[in-house]
Amino acid sequence: MADEEHWMARALALAEASLGLASPNPQVGCVLVREGQLLGEGAHLYDRFDHAEIAALKQALAAGNDLRGATAYVTLEPCSHYGRTGPCADALIAAGIARCVVATLDPNPQVSSRGVQKLRAASIQVTVGTLEQRARTLNNAFACSITQHRPFVTLKAALSVDGKLAPPAARRTANQPFWLTGPEARAEVQRLRHAADAVLAGIGTVLADDPLLTDRSGLPRRRALQRIVLDTHLRIPVKSKLVQTAAENLWLFCGPDAPAGKLRTLEARGVRVTQIPAEDSLSLRALLQQLHQAKILSVLLEAGSTLNGAFLREQLVDRVVLFYAETELGIEALPFAYDGPTSFTLEQSFRQVQKRSVGADVEVSGLLHDPWQSLAGLH
Secondary structure (H helix, E strand, O other): OOOHHHHHHHHHHHHHHHOOOOOOOOOEEEEEOOEEEEEEEEEEHHOOOOHHHHHHHHHHHOOOOOOOOOEEEEOOOOOOOOOOOHHHHHHHHHOOOOOOEEEEOOOOOOOOOHHHHHHHOOOEEEHHHHHHHHHHHHOOOHHHHHHHHHOEEEEEEEEEEEEEEEHHHOOOOOOOOOOOOOHHHHHHHHOOOOOOOOEEEHHHHHHHHOOOOOOOOOOOOOOOOOOEOOOOOOOOOOOOOHHHHHOEEEEEEEEEOOHHHHHHHHHHOOOOOEEEOOOEOOOOOHHHHHHHHOOOOOOEEOOOOHHHHHHHOOOOEEEEEEEOOOOOOOOOOOEEEOOHHHHHHHOOOEEEEOOOOOEEEEEEEEEEEOOHHHEEEEE
């Protein structure tokens, strides 16, 4: 068991290193071992097409290794169908492996267990469930896209010790961000952005802070972070930092009655603008459907009280990450979410809770929805 966890941990490390490079496919790692000796290893990188198993097989064969009797450690069930590439289960069978250790089954109910069944039908011994939770956490966004047909939404907020977002507007400087947390927590936010396909804010946040919403982690990524703003009436200033740096990764969602002249002006500056249904506010489900169609698997919500409350009320938040500072802002400060649960009440609903110090601040995170729930108990 210790050896199995050792080699699976290595496969997971390979998968984790593909963060930002594998989406919209899952992050997967594979290690090939015989008699305690590493024969080959690989991870899936979207632009290179090869799945992790194929990358590991190619490395092993290029080194002249005989794979007959080897064990494959794979973080996600080997595929059994044709997509951009052929079935990995077939490739492992053809290579002559004797065992396959799988961390977790595929979340897609149409193919889940089929790769394992194909391997077993070829007399290959299969074990499922080694370091399963770690493997599933790594691909929560992929599982959500497959099972819920929408992106996995992480709500991030920096809060005072009494659960407030920011001082009242009268005590703030216009067009300037208000920093509650320290540099270590802000660096962690950049890593959260790097892990996401898109970052989402409301027009209120844009008008108050004039943010860039970019990934400044310095880590490699295949696709530029999509910067998404909900702006019903297209109030975003043309001179805002977002519009001035629109390039190809600023996407505004507005209502059907947004001013046509402003819409054309923004589009002329490289902004992508999409109109979606709106009554009292924009339809969040229509928004997420648009993002899903654009193959965006994960969204980091960095918003104010209104949008936080709306996402929570509609039960569209899957994970919450809260950074608490020691500062107390008082009863008149902006709440965590309008008409939504307080941050402290929300924590009582968390699953897989994690708490740690980040510099002088405290990070508390947890799941509200488990996208793998349909696979509970399946091996």
